[in-house]
Amino acid sequence: AGAKGEPRLPNCDLYVTLEPCPMCATAISFARLRRVYFGAYDPKGGGVDHGPRVFESTSCHHRPEVYGGIGEVEAAKLLKDFFGSLR
Template sequence: MSDEFYMREALLLARQAQTLGEVPVGALVVQDGIIIGRGFNAPVSRHDPSAHAEMQALRDAAQRLGNYRLPGCTLFVTLEPCLMCAGAIMHARVARVVYGAPDYKTGVCGSVLNIFGEIDSQRFTHHSPLTTHHSPLTTHHSPLTTYPVVRLNHHAEVTGGVLAGECGLLLSHFFAQRRAQQREARE
């Protein structure tokens, strides 16, 4: 099945969040073409700042597999992940992230930061101290060792903009409605 198919499923989950008054974001985890985890935004209703759609979907998938690692899995989410969710995605070793709308305020898959692409082209030079056999307090420096700077230990493949229009429209309508309600409450 296509990325668009799974993103439409994630949009259905986002609409569930919206019915609860939550920011409409939905996510799912797919392994070998099978949806193994589902989640939608629920930090307000659950009184849990970590209850983002991605976190819910990762938890659901991990419970089903009986393992917090999700190698070979793809996470589909209607909004570009934030830093917290990207950290969980890395720890779970998700192979691929597919998101819908970019998030120009907190997105870390390229909009604000590019966490999954954090490989520095600079090189890091390291002097390794070596302890001599004569005295544990005496150290000598080995020759310089140069390494490429790889800032993070897991890099998921990222595909952004899948059904971005639909995903973005759902969010913009939600926030427009919320602003209208706030104006009415002030009047």
């Protein structure tokens, strides 16, 4: 946002492998991102379709369009393989 000279990113989209956590979902709301696309759902730590469901809260400042489960199997495998290689 700072590089664009604006405090918010209303014309930007975010693409991530894993469902954003509650802290990231709140930052997404504050930044006013237009859309969020993610691959794998995160039942334990997610904050969009699981957990506190940040964008559904009455205190949420902005609700982006959310598209989850895109390439879910591949995204989950990518994450498992990566973290498995660290162990």
